[in-house]
Amino acid sequence: MASYFDEHDCEPLKDGEQPNHMLHMARLLLDSGLAAEWDLEYGRIFGGDGKTPPASKKIVESLPTHIVTPTEAALERKCPVCLGLFDEEDEVKEIPCSHKFHSKCILPWLDKVNSCPMCRHELPTDDPDYEAYKKHKARAKQREYEMEELHNSMFG
Numbered sequence: 001m002a003s004y005f006d007e008h009d010c011e012p013l014k015d016g017e018q019p020n021h022m023l024h025m026a027r028l029l030l031d032s033g034l035a036a037e038w039d040l041e042y043g044r045i046f047g048g049d050g051k052t053p054p055a056s057k058k059i060v061e062s063l064p065t066h067i068v069t070p071t072e073a074a075l076e077r078k079c080p081v082c083l084g085l086f087d088e089e090d091e092v093k094e095i096p097c098s099h100k101f102h103s104k105c106i107l108p109w110l111d112k113v114n115s116c117p118m119c120r121h122e123l124p125t126d127d128p129d130y131e132a133y134k135k136h137k138a139r140a141k142q143r144e145y146e147m148e149e150l151h152n153s154m155f156g
Protein backbone atom coordinates (compact mmCIF):
# COMPACT_ATOMS: atom_id res chain seq x y z
CA MET A 1 0.00 0.00 0.00
CA ALA A 2 1.40 3.40 -0.98
CA SER A 3 1.84 5.74 1.94
CA TYR A 4 1.20 9.46 1.96
CA PHE A 5 4.92 10.16 1.57
CA ASP A 6 5.39 7.78 -1.35
CA GLU A 7 2.66 9.57 -3.19
CA HIS A 8 4.33 12.87 -2.51
CA ASP A 9 7.76 11.85 -3.76
CA CYS A 10 9.59 11.86 -0.44
CA GLU A 11 12.74 9.83 -0.29
CA PRO A 12 13.06 7.42 2.62
CA LEU A 13 16.08 8.04 4.86
CA LYS A 14 19.35 6.57 3.63
CA ASP A 15 21.80 4.90 6.00
CA GLY A 16 23.41 7.41 8.32
CA GLU A 17 21.18 10.20 7.14
CA GLN A 18 19.76 12.45 9.83
CA PRO A 19 16.00 12.56 10.12
CA ASN A 20 14.60 15.64 8.48
CA HIS A 21 12.93 17.86 11.03
CA MET A 22 10.62 19.41 8.49
CA LEU A 23 9.50 16.02 7.31
CA HIS A 24 8.87 14.95 10.88
CA MET A 25 6.93 18.15 11.44
CA ALA A 26 4.88 17.51 8.31
CA ARG A 27 4.11 14.01 9.53
CA LEU A 28 2.99 15.34 12.89
CA LEU A 29 0.85 17.99 11.22
CA LEU A 30 -0.73 15.38 9.00
CA ASP A 31 -1.45 13.36 12.12
CA SER A 32 -2.98 16.34 13.86
CA GLY A 33 -5.20 16.88 10.83
CA LEU A 34 -6.55 13.39 11.34
CA ALA A 35 -6.87 14.10 15.04
CA ALA A 36 -8.94 17.19 14.28
CA GLU A 37 -11.36 15.07 12.26
CA TRP A 38 -11.63 12.66 15.17
CA ASP A 39 -12.25 15.54 17.52
CA LEU A 40 -15.12 16.76 15.37
CA GLU A 41 -16.63 13.32 15.12
CA TYR A 42 -16.38 12.56 18.82
CA GLY A 43 -17.21 16.12 19.75
CA ARG A 44 -20.58 15.48 18.14
CA ILE A 45 -21.09 12.32 20.14
CA PHE A 46 -19.57 13.12 23.53
CA GLY A 47 -18.58 16.78 23.52
CA GLY A 48 -20.66 19.90 23.43
CA ASP A 49 -22.82 19.47 26.47
CA GLY A 50 -20.00 17.55 28.15
CA LYS A 51 -22.06 14.39 28.15
CA THR A 52 -20.14 11.25 29.01
CA PRO A 53 -21.27 7.65 29.20
CA PRO A 54 -21.99 6.00 32.57
CA ALA A 55 -19.18 4.35 34.53
CA SER A 56 -18.59 0.67 33.86
CA LYS A 57 -21.07 -1.47 35.80
CA LYS A 58 -18.29 -3.88 36.78
CA ILE A 59 -16.13 -1.08 38.15
CA VAL A 60 -19.04 0.44 40.06
CA GLU A 61 -19.89 -2.93 41.58
CA SER A 62 -16.30 -3.41 42.70
CA LEU A 63 -15.93 -0.01 44.40
CA PRO A 64 -14.89 -0.39 48.03
CA THR A 65 -17.93 0.00 50.29
CA HIS A 66 -17.67 0.99 53.90
CA ILE A 67 -20.11 1.42 56.77
CA VAL A 68 -19.42 4.55 58.79
CA THR A 69 -18.22 3.75 62.30
CA PRO A 70 -19.05 5.89 65.38
CA THR A 71 -15.45 7.18 65.40
CA GLU A 72 -15.71 8.28 61.78
CA ALA A 73 -19.12 9.83 62.33
CA ALA A 74 -17.58 11.91 65.13
CA LEU A 75 -15.27 13.51 62.55
CA GLU A 76 -18.37 15.07 60.97
CA ARG A 77 -17.15 14.70 57.39
CA LYS A 78 -19.62 15.65 54.71
CA CYS A 79 -20.68 13.95 51.52
CA PRO A 80 -19.80 16.36 48.67
CA VAL A 81 -22.96 15.42 46.74
CA CYS A 82 -25.73 15.97 49.31
CA LEU A 83 -23.62 17.98 51.77
CA GLY A 84 -25.05 15.78 54.49
CA LEU A 85 -22.83 14.27 57.19
CA PHE A 86 -21.45 10.79 56.99
CA ASP A 87 -23.55 9.47 59.83
CA GLU A 88 -22.96 6.31 61.80
CA GLU A 89 -24.16 3.24 59.84
CA ASP A 90 -24.26 5.18 56.53
CA GLU A 91 -22.97 3.24 53.55
CA VAL A 92 -20.09 5.06 51.86
CA LYS A 93 -18.31 4.29 48.60
CA GLU A 94 -14.79 5.32 47.72
CA ILE A 95 -14.00 5.88 44.06
CA PRO A 96 -10.50 5.49 42.53
CA CYS A 97 -9.53 9.15 43.05
CA SER A 98 -10.07 8.54 46.83
CA HIS A 99 -13.14 10.76 47.06
CA LYS A 100 -15.88 9.32 49.26
CA PHE A 101 -19.63 9.67 48.92
CA HIS A 102 -22.79 8.11 50.31
CA SER A 103 -23.60 5.07 48.19
CA LYS A 104 -27.07 6.47 47.60
CA CYS A 105 -25.51 9.70 46.30
CA ILE A 106 -22.71 8.41 44.07
CA LEU A 107 -24.46 5.38 42.54
CA PRO A 108 -27.14 7.34 40.63
CA TRP A 109 -24.40 9.76 39.51
CA LEU A 110 -22.11 7.02 38.14
CA ASP A 111 -25.13 5.58 36.41
CA LYS A 112 -25.14 8.71 34.24
CA VAL A 113 -21.59 10.07 34.22
CA ASN A 114 -18.23 8.34 34.44
CA SER A 115 -16.36 11.10 36.25
CA CYS A 116 -15.95 12.10 39.90
CA PRO A 117 -18.26 15.01 40.83
CA MET A 118 -15.38 16.54 42.80
CA CYS A 119 -12.28 16.24 40.65
CA ARG A 120 -13.53 14.94 37.26
CA HIS A 121 -11.31 11.88 37.54
CA GLU A 122 -12.70 9.46 34.96
CA LEU A 123 -13.70 5.90 35.69
CA PRO A 124 -13.61 3.32 32.91
CA THR A 125 -16.84 2.92 30.96
CA ASP A 126 -18.52 0.05 29.12
CA ASP A 127 -18.71 2.19 25.99
CA PRO A 128 -16.11 1.04 23.41
CA ASP A 129 -16.51 4.25 21.38
CA TYR A 130 -15.86 6.41 24.39
CA GLU A 131 -12.84 4.32 25.40
CA ALA A 132 -11.43 4.75 21.87
CA TYR A 133 -12.05 8.47 22.19
CA LYS A 134 -10.15 8.60 25.49
CA LYS A 135 -7.19 6.73 23.97
CA HIS A 136 -7.24 9.14 21.07
CA LYS A 137 -7.24 12.08 23.47
CA ALA A 138 -4.20 10.67 25.26
CA ARG A 139 -2.41 10.27 21.93
CA ALA A 140 -3.28 13.82 20.95
CA LYS A 141 -1.70 15.04 24.19
CA GLN A 142 1.46 13.05 23.48
CA ARG A 143 1.55 14.55 19.98
CA GLU A 144 1.20 18.05 21.39
CA TYR A 145 4.19 17.34 23.60
CA GLU A 146 6.21 16.02 20.65
CA MET A 147 5.36 19.10 18.61
CA GLU A 148 6.59 21.29 21.41
CA GLU A 149 9.82 19.30 21.81
CA LEU A 150 10.40 19.45 18.08
CA HIS A 151 9.72 23.15 17.98
CA ASN A 152 12.18 23.73 20.81
CA SER A 153 14.86 21.64 19.15
CA MET A 154 14.45 23.57 15.91
CA PHE A 155 14.04 27.11 17.18
CA GLY A 156 15.06 26.91 20.82
Ligand SMILES: [Zn+2]
Pocket residue numbers: 079080081082083084101102104105
Ligand atom coordinates in the same frame (compact mmCIF):
# COMPACT_ATOMS: atom_id res chain seq x y z
ZN1 LIG B 1 -24.56 12.10 50.18
Ligand SMILES: [Zn+2]
Pocket residue numbers: 097098099116117118119120121
Ligand atom coordinates in the same frame (compact mmCIF):
# COMPACT_ATOMS: atom_id res chain seq x y z
ZN1 LIG C 1 -12.46 12.62 42.82
